[in-house]
Amino acid sequence: xxxxxxxxxxxxxxxxxxxxxxxxxxxxxVLAGGQSLIPLLNMRLAAPAHIVDVNRVPGLxxxxxxxxxxxxxxxxxxxxxxxxxxxxxxxxxxxxxxxLVAHPVIRxxxxxxxxxxxxxxxxxxxxxxxxxxxxxxxxxRGGEREVPAAEFFTGPMESALRPGELAVSAFFPALxxxxxxxxxxxxxxxxxxxxxxxxxxxxxDEDLRVAAARxxxxxxxxVPVVVDVTAACGPRPAASAxxxxxxxxxxxxxxxEGDIHATADYRRHLTGVLAVRALRDAAAAAHGEEA
Amino acid sequence: xNETRHRVTLTVNGVLHEAEVPGRRLLxxxxxxxxxxxxxxxxxxxxxxxxxxVLLDGEPVRSCLTFAVTADGHEITTVEGLARGGGEPSxxxxxxxxxxxxxxxxxxxxxxxxxxxxxxxxxxxxxxEALEAVAGNLCRCTGYQNILKAVHRAAELQAEEDR
Ligand SMILES: Cc1cc2nc3c(=O)[nH]c(=O)nc-3n(C[C@H](O)[C@H](O)[C@H](O)COP(=O)(O)OP(=O)(O)OC[C@H]3O[C@@H](n4cnc5c(N)ncnc54)[C@H](O)[C@@H]3O)c2cc1C
Ligand code: FES
Ligand code: FES
Numbered sequence: 001x002x003x004x005x006x007x008x009x010x011x012x013x014x015x016x017x018x019x020x021x022x023x024x025x026x027x028x029x030v031l032a033g034g035q036s037l038i039p040l041l042n043m044r045l046a047a048p049a050h051i052v053d054v055n056r057v058p059g060l061x062x063x064x065x066x067x068x069x070x071x072x073x074x075x076x077x078x079x080x081x082x083x084x085x086x087x088x089x090x091x092x093x094x095x096x097x098x099x100l101v102a103h104p105v106i107r108x109x110x111x112x113x114x115x116x117x118x119x120x121x122x123x124x125x126x127x128x129x130x131x132x133x134x135x136x137x138x139x140x141r142g143g144e145r146e147v148p149a150a151e152f153f154t155g156p157m158e159s160a161l162r163p164g165e166l167a168v169s170a171f172f173p174a175l176x177x178x179x180x181x182x183x184x185x186x187x188x189x190x191x192x193x194x195x196x197x198x199x200x201x202x203x204x205d206e207d208l209r210v211a212a213a214r215x216x217x218x219x220x221x222x223v224p225v226v227v228d229v230t231a232a233c234g235p236r237p238a239a240s241a242x243x244x245x246x247x248x249x250x251x252x253x254x255x256x257e258g259d260i261h262a263t264a265d266y267r268r269h270l271t272g273v274l275a276v277r278a279l280r281d282a283a284a285a286a287h288g289e290e291a
Numbered sequence: 292x293n294e295t296r297h298r299v300t301l302t303v304n305g306v307l308h309e310a311e312v313p314g315r316r317l318l319x320x321x322x323x324x325x326x327x328x329x330x331x332x333x334x335x336x337x338x339x340x341x342x343x344x345v346l347l348d349g350e351p352v353r354s355c356l357t358f359a360v361t362a363d364g365h366e367i368t369t370v371e372g373l374a375r376g377g378g379e380p381s382x383x384x385x386x387x388x389x390x391x392x393x394x395x396x397x398x399x400x401x402x403x404x405x406x407x408x409x410x411x412x413x414x415x416x417x418x419x420e421a422l423e424a425v426a427g428n429l430c431r432c433t434g435y436q437n438i439l440k441a442v443h444r445a446a447e448l449q450a451e452e453d454r
Contacts, residue, residue, distance in 0.1 A: 002320070007295065008297065010361075034357060038338075039356065104423070105344055105352060108352050190423075
């Protein structure tokens with residue numbers, strides 16, 4: 001189907017964009033990559049009165065990678081972040097996750113920040129932000145605020161973004177030395193949203209014992225479910241860590257729902273299996289081995 | 292209803308086009324209805340089927356998930372623009388013909404645009420890379436095997452040409 005009518009705004013500067021958003025208030029929607037918003041419009045599941053297309057706003061497509069982590073601008077496309085050697089060096093998890101987001105052609109337009117604001121509980125990037133304890137920077141005419149991931153995702157397709165605000169960037173903090181990450185998921189068809197998926201980060205101490213282990217699970221709760229499994233698997237050497245115990249802890253914490261794609265029990269089971277795989281690979285990566 | 296119309300300038304297949312469109316005009320509809328370029332096909336308008344894939348500044352995108360106003364001032368290549376001067380089919384087009392990589396042809400414009408950009412960036416893909424490259428396009432006729440053959444054949448034809 002075709003989108004319903006709306007007033008289109010194509011601001012040329014950030015200031016102009018924030019002015020238009022302030023005036024539109026709750027009737028305004030930001031258009032970034034359009035890879036989630038336009039399907040919703042085409043299906044007539046959304047009908048905002050004002051669309052504020054930020055694609056012409058300069059300075060929003062930055063990808064700044066350094067020792068503290070990676071800051072991704074609102075117009076940095078999934079594909080640009082996926083291909084950035086600097087981003088991959090600072091945080092291999094970004095590329096590991098982005099390869100699971102839709103198809104390459106969708107990734108050419110879709111943005112990482114748009115995916116965070118869209119806050120689909122099945123989406124990969126919100127889980128990555130939640131796992132790393134990152135944050136989203138929101139700008140409005142009144143100023144800026146930085147919202148931590150734990151407060152940013154408030155429900156299925158709901159974020160802390162207020163009317164009049166534009167998410168200008170997101171920050172993904174780097175992990176300490178001797179850390180490794182992995183992302184495993186199961187989807188009905190390659191490129192689809194995952195039936196279940198687990199991102200894992202493992203940090204080893206100087207004696208190569210598990211010092212910290214965390215997972216973030218998708219499609220098993222209203223928001224990404226972060227579980228700290230350090231107690232369940234440490235502080236043993238990674239080779240003898242009890243990943244099964246960690247998976248049991250994860251299975252206890254998630255709150256999957258059944259739908260036409262999978263029952264709640266199957267999702268819970270899958271999440272446990274994927275947690276073992278992701279934790280094992282993350283620990284191997286922390287050792288400096290190829291997963 | 293009187294919707295505000297926006298003047299857009301698009302360079303499509305090297306030719307400058309102007310159109311007046313409402314904000315909600317999809318790029319796919321602008322190409323087909325406003326500019327009369329019906330080579331770009333429209334299947335689902337959800338981003339799922341890939342039939343509407345065109346190149347926007349050289350990169351494959353879903354034209355059904357892009358507004359024409361957003362593309363204002365940009366360059367677009369559609370299936371009509373893939374052939375060489377004089378209408379000689381490109382290596383990708385020749386490979387699709389040779390390998391029988393289409394039956395009804397509905398999905399073909401999307402595959403051709405996707406594969407053209409893919410082989411430009413990766414002229415000698417592995418089996419797995421080729422599979423990944425076309426995994427976002429649906430075909431209800433061929434069963435995909437001949438499409439995959441065509442991707443590799445196109446890579447060969449392109450390499451022969453460049454020699
Ligand atoms: C076929 C298909 C398969 C897909 N599969 C997956 C998948 O497996 N995993 C996955 O994670 N995603 C998937 N996606 C979605 C894709 O990742 C989107 O790109 C992403 O969810 C949204 O990014 P966008 O830039 O396209 O945002 P848009 O579609 O432009 O916007 C989405 C929402 O976020 C808001 N928004 C966007 N940017 C900002 C901003 N800077 N400030 C304030 N609000 C903003 C918009 O107002 C809108 O409400 C898929 C999409 C398609 C079409
Ligand atoms: S019509 Fe655009 S992806 Fe199907
Ligand atoms: S040839 Fe008919 S859909 Fe692909």
